[in-house]
Structure formats: C-alpha cells, structure tokens
Amino acid sequence: MESRSKSNHQLHRAPCYSNVNRQQVRSPSVIVIGGGIAGIAAARALHDASFQVVLLESRERLGGRIHTDYSFGFPVDLGASWLHGVCKENPLAPLIGRLGLPLYRTSGDNSVLYDHDLESYALYDMDGNQVPQDLVTKVGEAFEIILQETDKVRQEFSDDMSILRAFSIVFERRPELRLDGLAHKVLQWYLCRMEGWFAADAETISLKCWDQEELLPGGHGLMVRGYLPVINTLAKGLDIRLGHKVTKIERRYNGVKVTVENRKTFVADAAIIAVPLGVLKAKSIKYEPKLPDWKEAAIADLGVGIENKIILHFEKVFWPNVEFLGVVAETSYGCSYFLNLHKATGHPVLVYMPAGKLANDIEKMSDETASNFAFVQLKKILPDASNPIQYLVSRWGTDTNSLGSYSYDTVGKPHDLYERLRIPVDNLFFAGEATSVSYPGSVHGAFSTGVMAAEDCRMRVLERYGELDLFQSVMGEDASVSIPLLISRM
Secondary structure, three states, rough: OOOOHHHHHHHOOOOOHHHHHHHHHOEEEEEEEEOOOHHHHHHHHHHHHHHHEEEEEEOOEEOOOOEOOOOOOEEEEEOEEEEEOOOOOOOOHHHHHHHHHOOOEEEEOOOOOOOOOHHHEEOOOOOEEEOOOOHHHHHHHHHHHHHHHHHHHHOOOOOOEEEEHHHHHHHHHHHHHHOOHHHHHHHHHHHHHHHHHHOOOOOOOOOOOOOOOOOOOEEEEEEOOOOHHHHHHOOOOEEEEOOOOEEEEEEEEEEEEEEEEEOOOEOOOOEEEOOHHHHHHHHOOOEOOOOOOHHHHHHHHOHHHHHHHHEOOOOOOOOOOOOOOEOOOOOOOOOEEEEEEHHHHOEEEEEOOEEHHHHHOOOOOOOOHHHHHHHHHHHHHHHOOOOOOEEEEEOOOOOOOOOOEEEEEEEEOOHHHHHHHHOOOOOOOOOOHHOOOOOOOHHHHHHHHHHHHHHHHHHHHHHOOEEEEEHHOOOOOOOOOOOOOOEEEO
16 A cells, blocks of 8 residues: 555645636546445546546545454455356456465355255254255255245235245245244255345345346355455555545535545545445435435435354364354244355364344444354354354444445335446446445445446546547447437436
C-alpha cells in the first residue's frame, strides 16, 4: 500500500472545482467510497484510464468483507474465502491465475445447496454417532425432490412465500417426503446448509427468487492463501485514505462533494458508492438532495444476511480427513458444520460457520464465549477433541462498517431490486455484491460491478467534458451494426 504521505500529495493534485481550476486543469476526477473489492476494482479501472481517483475507506484496512488474518502465523479468511466458479469465465480468474494463487476445490458444480460429493463429509448425531453414508445420500436425493416440488408450488401460487412455507405445502401433499427420526435430522442439516448459502433463515428466503442467481461452472475453490493478495494487487499505486468514514454526499450539477467524519471534504466530478448493503440500510450516509424514492425502496427491500466464522486453531489434527464435519439435529438452527482447513491448507484449523438467527445470537456473546460455544458443538461429535490453542471470531452483523454479510432475496420482493440498486443517480454510481443481478453475494459479482460502475462513470464524466469519442469504438468495419437505445422505466 502507498504511504500516507504520498497519498496526501496525490490528493493535492486532484482538481478542486472553482471555475479557474476547471479551465486550467481538464483532468476528470472520481471519489470512490468503500475499500472492498468492488470499490478497489472501480478505483483501479479509473486510475488506469488516467482519472484522478481518491478512495475513501472507513476502516483502517482494505478489503471490506474480505479480511485475511495472519495472527495464527498463516493466512485465514474471516470473511469471503471461496471463488464460486473455478473457470475461465469467472472475471477474477485471470488475476488469480497471474498471481499464481492456489485454489482447493471443496465441491462440484451442483454443490451449492445440496452436496453431491458427500464422500467429503462426515455427519454425526448429538451423541457422536456417525450417520451412515447411505442414509446421508438417500436424504440428499429426497432434498432434491423436495426442491423440485417447491417449484411446482411456485408455479401454482401467484403470491410469493418463504422456502420454509413451501416445504410445508410439499410435506402436506407428499407425506412420504416428511421423513422422521435420524433421516429428519439429516434433512434439517441440508436445510441448514441452504440457509448458510443465503446467510439467512429459510422462513425469510423468497420461494420465487431463491434460485435466480447464475452459477458459474467449475465448482467452488477455497483461496488457500486468502484473498488479501488479490486486494493488494488491485490497490497498488492507488490514492487510498484509510480511516475516512463518509457521512455526507452532496451532488451538484457540476460535481460531487463528499464529507467524512472529521468534517474534511473532497470534491470531484462524480462518486462511486461501494459500501455494503447493511451500511446503506443504516442510513449513516446523508445525501443532498436525498436519493430518489425508488432507490431508497431498493435499499430497504433487499435482504442482508449474516454468516460468521469461529476459527479454531489446534495443536494437532484429531478429526477425519474430510472437507466438512456436520452435526445433525431436530431443527436447522440446532445443526452445525465445520470447514476442515487442514485438508486444504495443511494447518490444524476448523472453521465453525453459523448463519441466520444462530449467527445473530452468537454475536451477542463475547469472543471467548463464542469460541467455547463452537467447541461444545465439536465435542458433541468428537468427545476426545483437544482444546484449541487460538481462536478468531467474526462479527459481520454488528460491525458498523458492514452490518451484514451479503444480500439475498426476501419474501415478496422482486429480484430486479439488485438492478435498481445498481442504476446511477445523476453523477452517483453504485457498486458492490448487492448490485449484481447475476452473482449477488459473491466476490466475483462484487468485482464485476466495480468494473461496470467505473466504465459507466468514465463515459458519463468524459461525455460532460466533451472528450468522449463515441465514433472511435463503433465506426469502422462494424459501423453498419444497429445499436439499440437504452430505455429505463421505474
């Protein structure tokens, strides 16, 4: 990262918009708000397009909901840790490939909600008895059938409902799918895994929209060395101001004025807002004039869930050599699962991953109590487990700089809310995983929206400067191609 003194020097070169300066220096400028991967991707793209760019980040670190911790002596991601879609179509693939960052494939293409490669799992009941593999497979097949049946429910009902309510209707129609005893507990574990994908409880997830996300091929790859090298590479040479929490954004006919917590102000032609959805919902940033009603409604109606990590570092490995250890229970709330980092990284680490209401309840505990809670879950399935020597606890729900983990579709709200959140407002542009229609909740989705916002912003600003050469790109051998007009309607 560039030194603070160099960053200050760079900012002084950015134009402050009096009329005199505008005539003397025709250098377009943009303020990027938020130092997660969306904001950094936007700043990178604009910097490389010769814009004056300053990035304001409220934390004292970069990455946002990407947070690679090194306190164990090796990298561990407290936030995002997977590349969902290990393939050349993934927009992050070229960068990760050039950096030579290794990936560990934890599951295949169809393993988001119900895992097909179950040889990489070991499930246990509350008494520490391992669930027979054939039963786990059988219940997994039943879970797929239940999801197929919920699609029929979706087609029949005009009004939306929760996934949980749809399950109830399926069970009423097909009682044989209800399951009981140990099979019922395994089914609850599958539901728990589904809730983990959305970071929300099944009673709040939309039946109509839950499967609208596009899944890239190639399975899910764990970033063995963490995501921080990607962040640092994108941020190299940028003018970044850490500890700059934005409190006010004023948009004017000739630019924007941004105020941070210490009342310092920044001015530019435009701004890209790449803060988390939870922060937008909290309305900690004031807008003058206020955002349009349709934009505020999109912010209010999109769901933001919580998934946390309690990372336990042990002296040595005492668990089976599988990707996940699972605890089955009577309810999805009572179920648990642990990611085995040893299989991927060689380090004796298990990661407990609560989501939804459970994650929220655990955030009310101290770090030590939360660590003990996770260890108690582990002791239920492995009674001889040794005590951890270190632990880390994430708190994405109560962290004022995130106020949630990632977005999801709530009951009764349309999927196009992601697109509405993305649409610019005058010279304010929006980026982040919650503005990705195709890949919400993912790192590559957030990255893509940052690049997209940068391009939209670049064209808008250059158009105003009279420097956008529209003919250069479309005239020539493709001049006869008809380009449709873009019409938006709210």
